[in-house]
Structure formats: structure tokens, C-alpha cells
Amino acid sequence: MADRAQPLSARAGIWAAAGVAALIFGAFAAVIWRAEAGRGLGPSDWAALRFTVVQAALSALLSVGFAIPVARALARRRFPGRRALIAVMGAPFILPVIVAVLGLIEVFGRSGWVSQALGFLGVPPLQIYGFHGVILAHVFFNLPLATRLILQGWQEVPAERFRLAAQLGVDRWAMTRLIEIPMLRKVVPGALAVIFAICLTSFAVALILGGGPRATTIELAIYQAFRFDFDLGRAALLAGIQIVLTTGAAVVALRLGQGDSFGGGLDRAVRRWDATSRLARQIDTLWILLGTVFLLLPLLAITLSGLPGLADLPSSVWQAAATSLLVATLSTVLVLLLTLPMAVAIAFGRDRLVEVSGFLGLAASPLVIGTGLFVLIRPVADPMALVIPVTAGVNALTVLPFALRILVPRVKDIVEGQSRLALTLGITGQNFVRLVLLPRMRAQLGFTAGLATALSIGDLGVITLFADPDIATLPLQIYRLMGAYRMEAAAGASLLLLILSFGTFWLLDRGGRGHAET
Amino acid sequence: MKTIAGVAAVITITGVAQAQDLTIYTYDSFVSEWGPGPKVEAAFEAECGCDLALVGIEDGAALLARVRLEGSRSDADLVLGLDTNLIGAARETGLFAPHGIEPELDLPIAWADEIFVPYDWGFFAFVTETGQNRPTNFQSLADSDTSIIIQDPRSSTPGLGLLMWVKAAYGDEALGVWEGLADNIVTVTKGWSEAYGLFLEGEADMVLSYTTSPAYHLIAEEDGSKMAVAFDEGHYMQIEVAAKLASSDAPDLADSFLEFMLSEAFQEIIPTTNWMYPAKIPEAGLPDGFDTLITPQNPLLFSAEEADALRDEALSEWLTALSR
Numbered sequence: 001m002a003d004r005a006q007p008l009s010a011r012a013g014i015w016a017a018a019g020v021a022a023l024i025f026g027a028f029a030a031v032i033w034r035a036e037a038g039r040g041l042g043p044s045d046w047a048a049l050r051f052t053v054v055q056a057a058l059s060a061l062l063s064v065g066f067a068i069p070v071a072r073a074l075a076r077r078r079f080p081g082r083r084a085l086i087a088v089m090g091a092p093f094i095l096p097v098i099v100a101v102l103g104l105i106e107v108f109g110r111s112g113w114v115s116q117a118l119g120f121l122g123v124p125p126l127q128i129y130g131f132h133g134v135i136l137a138h139v140f141f142n143l144p145l146a147t148r149l150i151l152q153g154w155q156e157v158p159a160e161r162f163r164l165a166a167q168l169g170v171d172r173w174a175m176t177r178l179i180e181i182p183m184l185r186k187v188v189p190g191a192l193a194v195i196f197a198i199c200l201t202s203f204a205v206a207l208i209l210g211g212g213p214r215a216t217t218i219e220l221a222i223y224q225a226f227r228f229d230f231d232l233g234r235a236a237l238l239a240g241i242q243i244v245l246t247t248g249a250a251v252v253a254l255r256l257g258q259g260d261s262f263g264g265g266l267d268r269a270v271r272r273w274d275a276t277s278r279l280a281r282q283i284d285t286l287w288i289l290l291g292t293v294f295l296l297l298p299l300l301a302i303t304l305s306g307l308p309g310l311a312d313l314p315s316s317v318w319q320a321a322a323t324s325l326l327v328a329t330l331s332t333v334l335v336l337l338l339t340l341p342m343a344v345a346i347a348f349g350r351d352r353l354v355e356v357s358g359f360l361g362l363a364a365s366p367l368v369i370g371t372g373l374f375v376l377i378r379p380v381a382d383p384m385a386l387v388i389p390v391t392a393g394v395n396a397l398t399v400l401p402f403a404l405r406i407l408v409p410r411v412k413d414i415v416e417g418q419s420r421l422a423l424t425l426g427i428t429g430q431n432f433v434r435l436v437l438l439p440r441m442r443a444q445l446g447f448t449a450g451l452a453t454a455l456s457i458g459d460l461g462v463i464t465l466f467a468d469p470d471i472a473t474l475p476l477q478i479y480r481l482m483g484a485y486r487m488e489a490a491a492g493a494s495l496l497l498l499i500l501s502f503g504t505f506w507l508l509d510r511g512g513r514g515h516a517e518t
Numbered sequence: 519m520k521t522i523a524g525v526a527a528v529i530t531i532t533g534v535a536q537a538q539d540l541t542i543y544t545y546d547s548f549v550s551e552w553g554p555g556p557k558v559e560a561a562f563e564a565e566c567g568c569d570l571a572l573v574g575i576e577d578g579a580a581l582l583a584r585v586r587l588e589g590s591r592s593d594a595d596l597v598l599g600l601d602t603n604l605i606g607a608a609r610e611t612g613l614f615a616p617h618g619i620e621p622e623l624d625l626p627i628a629w630a631d632e633i634f635v636p637y638d639w640g641f642f643a644f645v646t647e648t649g650q651n652r653p654t655n656f657q658s659l660a661d662s663d664t665s666i667i668i669q670d671p672r673s674s675t676p677g678l679g680l681l682m683w684v685k686a687a688y689g690d691e692a693l694g695v696w697e698g699l700a701d702n703i704v705t706v707t708k709g710w711s712e713a714y715g716l717f718l719e720g721e722a723d724m725v726l727s728y729t730t731s732p733a734y735h736l737i738a739e740e741d742g743s744k745m746a747v748a749f750d751e752g753h754y755m756q757i758e759v760a761a762k763l764a765s766s767d768a769p770d771l772a773d774s775f776l777e778f779m780l781s782e783a784f785q786e787i788i789p790t791t792n793w794m795y796p797a798k799i800p801e802a803g804l805p806d807g808f809d810t811l812i813t814p815q816n817p818l819l820f821s822a823e824e825a826d827a828l829r830d831e832a833l834s835e836w837l838t839a840l841s842r
Contacts, residue, residue, distance in 0.1 A: 042834055047841030110721045129705035129721075212670070212706035213841035228579060228672035230586040382591050468588070469543070469573040483576065483708065484546050485715030 006348055006415075007422045007432040013345025016338045017353045020400065023393075024364050027372025028243055034375045035240045036233025044213050048221045049241065051210075055131065055217070056199035056249075059138035060192045066139065067146030067191070068184065070291040073284035074147070075154035085292060086151070089144035092295070094451065094505055096458025097141075097204040098475045099494045102482075103298025104128065104137055105209075106305055113301065133209035138202065142195045144295060149194070153187030154180075172280075193253035200249055201242075201365040204460040208479070218242045222367045226465055232375060239368040250362035302494050309492025317493045320477035321500065323388070327473055328456035328504070330392035335399050335452040336445065343407040344437075347415045361401030366394050370462035387466040391473065395456040403448045410444045411437070446512015454505040458497065474500070539568035540771050542760075543592075545581055545599040545675075547711050547792075549574035552738070554791035561783045566774060577709030578675030578758075579604060585763070586611055595766035596775060598637070601675045602757050602819065603682055605634050606826025615764040618773050621780050624799045625757065626817065634759040637779050638794035641753040641814050642679045643746035644724040645717070645731045652724060655750040656684060660698025665722040667704050667713045671833055674709045675756065676726050681832045682825055683754035686818040692832065696839035703840070729753065729812050734793045737807045745812075752816030758794065 041049075074086065092100070107113050108128050115125035128136065157179060165175050203219040210216060216224070218238055225235040346353050373390055377383045383390070418436050422428065427435055438445070460475035467476055474497045481490040549555035549572045559570050575581045578599050585597055590613070600608055608614060616632045623629050629636055644659075644666065646652050653659035659666070669677030684692045704722045707713040717725035724747065735741040760779060762772040778784055786800040789808065796804075820828065 042837065044834075044837035044841045047837075111719055127704065212703065213837050214700075216841075224672060226583075226587075227576075228583055228670070230583040384588070468593075469575050469584075480546075483712050484550055484574075485711050485718075487715075 005423060007419055007428040007436075008344055008348070009429075010345035010348045010350055012341035013343070013348075013353065014350065016341045017345070017357060020338060020357060020397065021360065024360050024369065024397065026376065027364075027369045030372040030375040031236045031239040031243070031368060033236075034232055035236035041237075044216075045221065045238070045241075047213060048216045048218050048238075049245075051131075051215060052200060052202075052217045052219075052245065055134055055138070055202070055215075056196045059135055059142060059199045060195040062135065062139050063142035063146045063195050064150070064188055064191050066143055066291070067150050068188075069283075069287045070143070071147045071150035071154060072180075073287040074151055077281075077284050077288065079288075085288070086148070088295065089148055091502075092141050092144050094454035094458065094501055095141075095299075096460070096475055096494075096497050096501055097137075098208065098460050098478050099302055099458070099498050100140060100298055101137055101205060101208045102478075102491065102494050103300075103302040104133075104140060106301035107297050108133075108136060113297075129209055130212065130215045131210070134202070134205055134215055137205040137209060138195075138199050140294070140298065141205075142198065143291065146191050146195060147291065149191040150184070150187055153183050157183055190253070190256040193249070193256045197246065197249040197253040197362050200246055201367075203365075203367060204475075207460075207464075208482070218245065219365055219367050222371060223464060226371070226374075232371075235371050236375065239365075239371045242365055242368050243363070246365055246368075247363045250359055253362060254359060299498075302491065302498065305488075305491040306495025306498075307492075309488040309490075310495050311492075313492050313496065314489055316472070317474070317477055317481075317489065317496065320472045320474045320493075321496060323471060324457050324474040324497075324500070327388055327392045327395065328453045330389065331395040331399070331456040332449050332452040334392060334396040335403050336449060338396065339400060339403040339407055339448065340411075340445075343404060343411040344415075346404070346408050347411040357400055357404055361398065364397060366398060366459075366461035367465065369394050369397065370465045374465060384466055384468040387463065387468070387471055390466055391459075391463045392456065394462045395459050396452065398459075399452045399455050402451060406444050406448050406451070407441070410441055414440050442512045444512070447509050449512070450505040450508035453508060454501040457501045457504065538571035539566075540596070540768055540775060541571045541573060541594050542596045542598050542775070543573050543575050543581055543585065543594040544597070545577050546574040546709060548572070548599060550711075552791070554787050557787045557791060558784060561787070562775060562778055565778060565783070566771065568771060570775075577669065577673055577677075577711075579671070579678055580673040580708070582608055582611075583673075585613060589613065590765040592763060592765055594763055595768050595772045596760055596762055598758075598760035598779075599675070600634070600759050600761070601679070602759070602822050603678045603825040603829065604675065605631070605759065605822035607829070608761065609633065609822075613763055613765065614761045615766070615769070617762055617776050619777050619780075621797075623780070623797050625797060626755070627757075627819065629757075631759075631822075634761045635776050635779065636757050636759050636797045637784070638788045638792055638797050639755060639757045640794040641729040641755055641817065642676060642683055642726065643729040643731075643749070643753055643812070643814075645727045645744055645746050646724045648732075648743050648745045650723070652747045654747060656687065656695050656699065659702060660695060662702070664702060664724060665704045666699075666702050666724045666726065667716050667722040668706055668726045669710055669713050670706050670708055671836060674707070675758075676710050676713075676728075677706070678829070679754055679756050680726050681836055682820055682828070683751075683818060685828055685832045686754055686820060687751035693835040693839055696836055697842070700840050700842065706840070728756075728794065729814065730789075730793045730795065730808070733789075733805075733807050733811060736810065737790055737805060748812045748814065752818045753814035755817050755819040756794075757797075757819075 105112060105128055108126055110125045110127060118125060161179055165179065201219055202217050206215060206217040206220045218241055222235050222238045225231045225238060342353055374383050377386060414437060422432055422436055458475060460479060463473050463476050472480060474493065478490050478493045481493060547553050555572045559572055562570050575584050578601060581597060581599055582604055585592060614633050617635050621635055623636060625636060625639060653662045653664055668680055671677035671681045684695050688695050713725050714727055729746040732744045732746055735744045760776060762769065766772050780798050782800055785796040785798050788794055788796045789805050
């Protein structure tokens, strides 16, 4: 296909992909070059490595374990609000981590709602800091993702198969054995691997809820080497370990995980002839309720506690919000400028690009890239003066694989449907982009822009390495307010952050769609 | 193109700090609205007719890392909030310059350092609710199920102080003490503010702070509900210091701040805002309420050189014990 005449050249996309790869590999190389064995790996580093792997494995197991009954219940029940509930399950993806963690503290912390309720029963309060707090937050973020992945597996079972099974009078256990278990065997390993890979690079959760030597991820250890000791050699050594870890996990995740996580057709409930007993129905209802409450309670908590503080936020918060919007705008423009040509190149048969970029997106942790860039920039310029472009760039890199997943199928459709006609009419190059491509991609571009903006606004990662005291993004400012124990302001700012990230996502996504419908 | 220029302009504006006559990096609680920061700033600005910026950067040890990270590019002229345990590491950076003043001090120890100037001091202690029967030494604390919140010695001066406290009291047995304490520790925070905040929220029975902390509750809040627990091993001392950066573009103004720092105007602010003993006792003496505080019988303190030599070993013991 690549050899046939095309209305557009794949060159721009190849350049974009090469640029991305050069940046990531450049950062990797800088890290490896700068890594000093120094004191080598002490017991605490091994503990961090162990903690990183164990928490990621446990988070993946628990998320998927709970997701199976929830997805099963959603697959076989139809009820009003089902579609909305499944849509809401996409929300944690763009939910700023610091907001969610604050919400979780208010619900599950020592003086949170659950502890207060337990207090009435004379049970001692819960403890959220440490290992289990980190796991709790990871399950909060990944249970919905796992549910959507597994629900997709259920939806992909042809309805006829359930019908046939019912006609043959197959009993419930046989139905599970013949249809559901083989399906799960196909879907679950991929879901486990993806969530494991995501949790390996966990930073903000461990920063707030962990942090002690017993609950430190490698990502957090990099930050500590940076901020506590300013030991670049050590940070680089830890980053090298992280590269090995995440690359390994990314290889496995990409091999196991097929299908996309954005789930087309999730709104369809499969008609089932089994599971009509009252007990089965009650169990399903219970799982759906539990899943929903677990998901919504922290959001409700942060909204309630944020409202009083929202009225008089310190000016530093508004300044930080403006910085965040600037970073997010830059990052989004960058994402679109990079991914659109890449998607075109992929549509013209350069499929390898998808693999490579998807792989790099999973393997590159923000703090590793941040450390690498710091090492590269420091000899020539003041890294802290470049905090905004660096943060925007790293944010863009992390969104890249998701953006490609959204854009590529659509570009492929357009290219397949319109190329020949466009070539006949002599519409090529810029004209093809302007007249054919862009107008047909508004919905996908809107969704991508929304995602990129929301993720960037909520990001608390590389900014912690580069920020100097008088600049902060909104998530960093919230973290600083929490550190100074100004919890009311922190809660108010969190609510503002929540509104900003969901608001910009909604606006951009809708902006794209609204046009497509007319 | 216009938009690109616009964006670039915004980046430059937000990325560059406003130029101040004198910029001081200090820890978070110093600049908080109830801390000494606002009063110190007003008093010094009135005296020098200049513009002073106090910038809060987490806690003491992270403060030093920040200065190291910024190196000679730093905006700061002075750093305020290191202590004797960090002096060795700070001196090694070569980023600090000798002060040109002759300090008169009321410290419990003799002081002669040509770079670092003390401004207050205190004793580390565990703070708890008044009337509670708490363990009174590290051994019985380790054996009890009393929960404590401590600070990370890599980022915070109280955290590092506790490391030295245990080391001073137990020497080679420190590792064993930490292994015993591991299950008492609810969480390790990055700085003092977080730890004290969590304690006030009821997240633990005791928090690592100072013998002077109850004075805050007593004087500022008329609340006698907090007390420091006297430990049999004695209490480790903290002497907080400030120093001038060699890269400062206002070295004379920096010297006048160091001089101001030991003047009556600064020193009388310290006891009731930073809740520490002033390095030079003001004419009016200590505020009422300070007489109710415990005075440790057996003060412990390593010299800057000793503390520097012990730091790596003590830190790796701590990390080892706590990461198991």
C-alpha cells in the first residue's frame, strides 16, 4: 500500500515519530551515561524495587479480581443509568491523582467517613498511609479500567452463543465453564499486564500516601534522590532500573493486551437466559452498587469539602491554575501536531510506528524522562527556567499512545474511503488535510484534545523535579498546601482542579462532536 | 506566529521570578502566616528600606538539596533553616560564604563558625496529649503500641535530629532500636508541618517535634492540652542556622540581615512564632508560658563534624530498619 500514489506524504509522520523516539532514547541514554553505581543498591533500594513490583502485582490482581464480578453484573443486567455508569467508569482516567487521593483520605482516612462510622461501632479507625493506602488508591483508579476491559470481553461473546446455550438447557455452571471462563482466559491476562505496567510507574499516589522507606516506589525513590540529596548519579541509577522494569512490563502488556480500552459498544447489555434467579440478581445488584459507591464516594467527598474553600482561594492557587492551563494548552497543541502526521503515516502502511510509539509510551516513565532531560539541559541552560516547556513536553509524550489509538482508526477510514477520489480531483498535500482530513476528524480531534488537556492539567509528576519555589502547577500547589497543612485551601483548590480537568475535557470533546453532528 | 510570540512572552513572565533586593530560602513553617516570616519581613524592610522575599522550600534538608540543585544559578542570597547536623554537608558544597559579623549569643554551647550564624535553638521531643501515660524512653516506646509520626531524615531537620538523638543515646545499638520502633511509626512525612498537622488531626498518639511546641498551644491558643514527654536518655538539641550564599549579588545586604537576625527586633519574634528558644535572649526575657515547659536534664548534641561523619551510617541504619 505504501508504494501506491497517495494524496499525502508519510514523511511528516515519520519525522514526528523519529523526534519522539530521539527524545525518549536521548533521555534514556543520558540517564545511563550519568548513572553512578556509587554506594550501589542499598537495602532500601531493594526494598523500593520489591515494593514497586509487589504493589503493582497486588493492585493488578485486586483490580481485576473485583472487576470480574462487576463486569459480569454489568454485562447481564439492564437498568436505567447503565450507560451513564459505564461512561463514568472512564472518568478516573482523566481524574487528577491528587484530587482522588484527597478524596480517598476523606473517605478512608483515620478521621474520614468510614473511620467515623466504625467509631460508632467501637471499632478503631482505619489507617490509610502506607502499603494498603497505595493499593487502595491504585484499585480505585484501575478497577474501572479493568471493568471496562473485561466488560468488552463479555460483549464480544456473540449473543447467539448465550441463546444457543439456553436452548440446549445448559446449566449455569456449564455456561460459565464453556463460555465465560474461556473468554476470561483471553481477556484477563491482558488486563492484568496493562494495570501492572501502569502501577509500576506510580508516583503521585506513593508520594502522598507512601513515602516512608516501607512504601517507596522506584519512581518516588528517583524523586527523593533528586530532591532530598540532589544526587543525580543515584537518580540516574534508579532511573536505569526503572527502564528495565517498565520495558519488560511493556513488552508483556503489549503482547497480552489486544483491543482498545475505550470500548466501543459497551452500552449493549447481552440478553441472558441464565442468571435470572433472585439470588443471582441480588448478587449482581450488590456488585454494581459496591462498584458505584466505591467510585463515587471520594468524588463526592472532595466536592463537599472543597465547596467552602472555593470561595476564597489564595491568589497563589489562581496563579497555579493559570500556569496549569498554559502547560496543558502547549501540551495539547504538541500532541496534535505530533500525532496527526503520525496517524497519517500509520494509515499509509507504516504500522511499525504504532507499535514503537505505543511501546515507548508505556515504557517511558515521566520521572525517568524528567531526570534524563535534566541531565541533558543542565550543562547548557538552567533547567528550572524551562519548567513549562519541559512539563508540557513530557505530558504530551505520556498522552501520545492514547492519542494514536483514537486517531489512527479514523484516519485509516478516511484514507481508504477518500484517497482515490481526492487523487482524481488533484486534491493532495495541504489541501487534502484542509478539505478532506480535518473536517472528517473533528470528533476524534476533540476527544484527543480533551484527553490531552485534562491529563496535563491534572499531572503531578515531572513538575516536582523542575519547579522552583515561585512556580507551580495547580496539582503541585495543592500538594504544597497539603504540606503546609492548609487543608481547607487544598480541598478548595482540588475542587477547582476537578472542575478544570473535567470541564476542559467536556468542552473540547463536545466541541468536536457538536460539529460532527451538524 | 503572533500566538507563538504571545505564548513565549507568557512563559517568560511566569518563568522568571520578580527581582527582589534580598531573597531568602527558608523552610515552609517559617513563612506561614502564623510563623515568624511576615513579622520578620516587615521589621527588616522597615529597617533597610529594601524589598525582602522569604521563599518557603519544604523542610531544612530538602532546602539544602534545593540550593545544591540550583548551584551558583540560585536566586537566593541567604539560606535560613539549616542546623548543626547539616552544616558539614552545606560547607562541602562550597556554595556558602563567610559572614562578616561578630555574633553575641546566649546559646547553651560555645559558638564559633565563620559561615553559619545561629538564630534559635531547641530540644527535640515527642509531643502528645496532656495527661496521657506515654513511654518515657526509646526502649519502652519500641515495646509499646504507642503510634508515632516522624519526619524523613533525608528531607527534614527534625527527622535527621531524631536519627542523631537515637545515635547519641544508643551508638552501635541504634539499628536495633530502629527495628523496634518500626512498627510504632504510622507514617514518615517529608517535613515537620505535615507531621504536626497529621498529629493534630488525630492520626497518631505522638509526633516528633520540640519541647517548646506545647507553648504554642498554651500561648497562641490558650490550650493546655499538649505536652512534651521527657525522655530518660536525654534530648537531642537543635541549633538552627542561617548563611550567606557566595553567589549572592547583594552580599552587604545579606550581612545586614544576618546582623538584624541577632538583634532584639528579630529575636523577640522567634519564641512566639517559631516556638524555639531565641539565640539571644531578648531584654524582656522569655514569654510567659515557657516556664511551664520541660527542661531536659541531659542535653545531647554532636558537633557539626561528628554529625556529618555519622550521618550516612545512621541514615542507612534507619533505611534498613524501616524498609523491612
